[in-house]
Amino acid sequence: MSLFFSVIPVAEAIRILTSAAVPAGTEEISLANGLNRVLAEDVTSDGDIPGFTRSVVDGYAVRAADTTGAGDAVPSMLRWTGSVPMGGVPDRAVAPGECLYVPTGAVLPPGADAVVMVEHAEQAKELVLVRRPVAAGENVLARGEDFPRGGMVLPKGRRLRPQDLGVLAASGKSRVRVFRQPRVGVISTGNELVPVTAVPSASQVRDANSSLCAGFLQEHGCVPRCYGIVRDEQEMLRAALDRALSECDAVLVSGGSSKDARDHCAAAIAEQGEVLAHGIALQPGKPTILGRMQGKPVIGLPGHPASAYIVLRALVRPLIGVMAGGLPPERRLGAHLGDSIPSPRGREDWVRVQVEGGLARPVFGKSGLLNTLAASDGVVVVPAEREGMEAGEAVEVILW
Amino acid sequence: MSLFFSVIPVAEAIRILTSAAVPAGTEEISLANGLNRVLAEDVTSDGDIPGFTRSVVDGYAVRAADTTGAGDAVPSMLRWTGSVPMGGVPDRAVAPGECLYVPTGAVLPPGADAVVMVEHAEQAKELVLVRRPVAAGENVLARGEDFPRGGMVLPKGRRLRPQDLGVLAASGKSRVRVFRQPRVGVISTGNELVPVTAVPSASQVRDANSSLCAGFLQEHGCVPRCYGIVRDEQEMLRAALDRALSECDAVLVSGGSSKDARDHCAAAIAEQGEVLAHGIALQPGKPTILGRMQGKPVIGLPGHPASAYIVLRALVRPLIGVMAGGLPPERRLGAHLGDSIPSPRGREDWVRVQVEGGLARPVFGKSGLLNTLAASDGVVVVPAEREGMEAGEAVEVILW
Numbered sequence: 001m002s003l004f005f006s007v008i009p010v011a012e013a014i015r016i017l018t019s020a021a022v023p024a025g026t027e028e029i030s031l032a033n034g035l036n037r038v039l040a041e042d043v044t045s046d047g048d049i050p051g052f053t054r055s056v057v058d059g060y061a062v063r064a065a066d067t068t069g070a071g072d073a074v075p076s077m078l079r080w081t082g083s084v085p086m087g088g089v090p091d092r093a094v095a096p097g098e099c100l101y102v103p104t105g106a107v108l109p110p111g112a113d114a115v116v117m118v119e120h121a122e123q124a125k126e127l128v129l130v131r132r133p134v135a136a137g138e139n140v141l142a143r144g145e146d147f148p149r150g151g152m153v154l155p156k157g158r159r160l161r162p163q164d165l166g167v168l169a170a171s172g173k174s175r176v177r178v179f180r181q182p183r184v185g186v187i188s189t190g191n192e193l194v195p196v197t198a199v200p201s202a203s204q205v206r207d208a209n210s211s212l213c214a215g216f217l218q219e220h221g222c223v224p225r226c227y228g229i230v231r232d233e234q235e236m237l238r239a240a241l242d243r244a245l246s247e248c249d250a251v252l253v254s255g256g257s258s259k260d261a262r263d264h265c266a267a268a269i270a271e272q273g274e275v276l277a278h279g280i281a282l283q284p285g286k287p288t289i290l291g292r293m294q295g296k297p298v299i300g301l302p303g304h305p306a307s308a309y310i311v312l313r314a315l316v317r318p319l320i321g322v323m324a325g326g327l328p329p330e331r332r333l334g335a336h337l338g339d340s341i342p343s344p345r346g347r348e349d350w351v352r353v354q355v356e357g358g359l360a361r362p363v364f365g366k367s368g369l370l371n372t373l374a375a376s377d378g379v380v381v382v383p384a385e386r387e388g389m390e391a392g393e394a395v396e397v398i399l400w
Numbered sequence: 401m402s403l404f405f406s407v408i409p410v411a412e413a414i415r416i417l418t419s420a421a422v423p424a425g426t427e428e429i430s431l432a433n434g435l436n437r438v439l440a441e442d443v444t445s446d447g448d449i450p451g452f453t454r455s456v457v458d459g460y461a462v463r464a465a466d467t468t469g470a471g472d473a474v475p476s477m478l479r480w481t482g483s484v485p486m487g488g489v490p491d492r493a494v495a496p497g498e499c500l501y502v503p504t505g506a507v508l509p510p511g512a513d514a515v516v517m518v519e520h521a522e523q524a525k526e527l528v529l530v531r532r533p534v535a536a537g538e539n540v541l542a543r544g545e546d547f548p549r550g551g552m553v554l555p556k557g558r559r560l561r562p563q564d565l566g567v568l569a570a571s572g573k574s575r576v577r578v579f580r581q582p583r584v585g586v587i588s589t590g591n592e593l594v595p596v597t598a599v600p601s602a603s604q605v606r607d608a609n610s611s612l613c614a615g616f617l618q619e620h621g622c623v624p625r626c627y628g629i630v631r632d633e634q635e636m637l638r639a640a641l642d643r644a645l646s647e648c649d650a651v652l653v654s655g656g657s658s659k660d661a662r663d664h665c666a667a668a669i670a671e672q673g674e675v676l677a678h679g680i681a682l683q684p685g686k687p688t689i690l691g692r693m694q695g696k697p698v699i700g701l702p703g704h705p706a707s708a709y710i711v712l713r714a715l716v717r718p719l720i721g722v723m724a725g726g727l728p729p730e731r732r733l734g735a736h737l738g739d740s741i742p743s744p745r746g747r748e749d750w751v752r753v754q755v756e757g758g759l760a761r762p763v764f765g766k767s768g769l770l771n772t773l774a775a776s777d778g779v780v781v782v783p784a785e786r787e788g789m790e791a792g793e794a795v796e797v798i799l800w
Contacts, residue, residue, distance in 0.1 A: 032626075085591070086658065087592035088591070105592055105768075146769050146770050153774075154774065162612050163612060163709055163770070166709075167770045170705075170770055174596045191486040196573070199572070205451065209566065211432075211562075214562075215562030258504040303505065309563055329799070331729060332731075332733070369541070370570055400561060
């Protein structure tokens with residue numbers, strides 16, 4: 001392994017990584033567990049929705065023609081013949097000159113083609129005075145108007161929002177076929193690392209990246225499996241990789257920032273798989289390793305938490321998109337740069353920013369620091385073909 | 401109950417509702433379950449992070465003064481005296497004219513105050529040629545530089561993102577105190593409703609609102625409890641409310657759009673509690689009921705799914721904010737209106753829109769329809785003091 005990386009562009013890294021991805025397959029789940037899951041098949045309606053023509057207001061079911069010219073001065077006079085019960089079927093039709101009371105949601109009786117809102121009518125015993133005309137179809141939801149039988153309700157690939165769950169319920173889908181949540185292993189490497197529960201000695205630090213990675217994976221619809229801390233030795237790493245690969249769809253190796261650690265990681269991947277790339281034209285995140293073992297993607301993340309997090313957002317996110325069939329939407333915000341950002345051409349820079357009052361201020365800081373990551377609101381991406389960005393320039397912030 | 405509502409402004413409804421809210425209390429959870437939970441206490445650091453001064457690059461620990469004036473032509477020549485092991489303590493100090501190799505993350509040895517990157521040095525046996533000067537502190541992360549002992553790590557009220565979990569891990573917080581997730585009951589009322597699993601008869605529809613509400617509550621960090629479908633009768637509703645109130649922090653009653661259904665709901669609330677408002681200057685969503693029973697908020701949602709969903713976003717969301725201690729951030733997008741929106745003064749209109757190419761096109765449709773809700777990307781809010789909005793006007797879309 002050479003001292004200097006031969007870096008590849010970010011787009012190329014994404015292409016390599018997504019090509020190595022294997023979609024996680026599908027499973028059938030209960031609708032109650034459907035939030036944020038991704039539909040693995042088109043859902044069509046098993047019948048007309050609604051299954052009958054219904055009123056959308058409280059009012060009188062009428063023949064629209066009977067209300068022509070109705071007004072405050074000269075109301076239409078209709079004979080009231082009864083009421084349609086909620087959830088029941090009308091026991092009579094509406095004949096010319098007649099009306100039936102219908103509550104919101106009840107069946108429009110035969111003969112009627114519109115509903116006069118109760119606010120525009122006045123009932124005196126068996127007589128109803130209609131003070132406004134209605135057109136045919138007014139205040140009515142026609143059978144199949146929401147979704148006709150066999151019509152597309154929601155397409156494959158839809159990440160289910162609350163209202164989509166409502167639509168699926170209306171369609172009778174108590175169970176839905178969705179993409180399985182990818183299981184992704186997280187291995188932390190580093191002789192200096194101790195678990196969160198330990199008190200570090202004078203040369204140790206607690207493992208932050210496992211929690212960072214696990215949270216990121218959960219946020220993106222994956223099931224993280226943490227394999228703890230492994231010493232920076234090829235033998236130990238290989239054993240951990242074997243175990244993780246047998247249980248997961250992909251593996252993240254996090255922790256080693258030194259050249260030795262990166263070399264161990266690359267060597268462990270190369271030993272039983274292949275290193276697809278080592279070095280990305282991405283700042284921070286350059287020393288990332290992309291590999292494949294047993295047909296599964298293995299990513300060697302940089303050890304600095306800020307670098308690791310940028311690589312998760314920039315490279316692992318599109319990988320998950322392929323594996324999981326979909327992604328949570330990103331929040332983006334238009335803003336103006338508060339300070340200039342220098343950036344060499346040929347490298348994509350992900351610059352952490354704080355956003356306030358429409359101004360995105362770069363948070364410069366060593367990528368080994370967690371505080372700049374926790375204090376930032378998101379990132380501004382300087383494309384590889386740009387040589388930095390000017391203060392005041394309009395930018396799009398990816399919020400996190 | 402009168403036929404016409406006496407409506408109150410949206411801001412007033414939010415004030416009433418949030419005043420009725422009781423924060424859900426706190427609980428201690430494992431860090432692994434912390435994603436999207438809201439911190440119930442300030443977290444401070446139990447020690448300096450990092451606990452020792454460390455190198456952030458692979459290189460040579462030096463006394464910066466020894467590199468003054470170093471360059472390609474006249475490199476500084478230092479004596480190499482060994483290497484610092486990862487996770488270990490240096491076995492010697494750096495004396496003037498000397499250097500020790502340090503990998504990224506390892507302890508800076510005593511005597512040294514900076515690190516020369518390996519790329520800027522050349523080693524020949526025991527001699528190291530330094531080709532660039534370093535300043536004191538360069539390529540070094542000082543003890544406590546990330547978070548000093550006792551310093552604020554994350555503030556109370558922070559909704560935990562992946563990077564925040566990393567920060568907490570570094571601080572040794574394997575368990576964190578967070579706000580409890582509010583339990584919110586969902587009762588569907590309506591004689592025309594059947595469960596998702598049933599085949600509706602000619603006058604029945606499946607219950608969509610329970611799934612819609614449950615999904616919304618999950619999305620907003622609550623634990624939904626669905627109590628199924630209750631007939632539109634005051635007695636039945638009262639029994640369901642009693643049960644839900646004994647198990648939940650708040651209750652949503654959803655389903656009745658007819659005046660009769662609303663009256664039953666309001667009466668059931670008034671019987672053992674109080675109706676705080678009935679009728680909001682909100683479209684859709686006017687017939688919403690705000691109540692309090694046993695010291696807990698009870699909201700009567702309109703039955704039309706689109707109306708119910710708007711009320712969840714406009715009124716229930718801020719209620720949850722108080723109960724849960726925090727909310728998921730909204731996604732917002734600047735756009736221009738594709739069509740004009742008429743809206744009477746004095747009413748806040750939430751207009752569903754589809755967004756494409758920077759244009760937000762209103763999706764007009766009966767609020768009884770689910771398809772317009774599923775097809776929309778978000779809403780544009782027309783404030784009560786505006787009489788509509790013009791095509792082409794710049795607007796902010798709340799995405800969902």
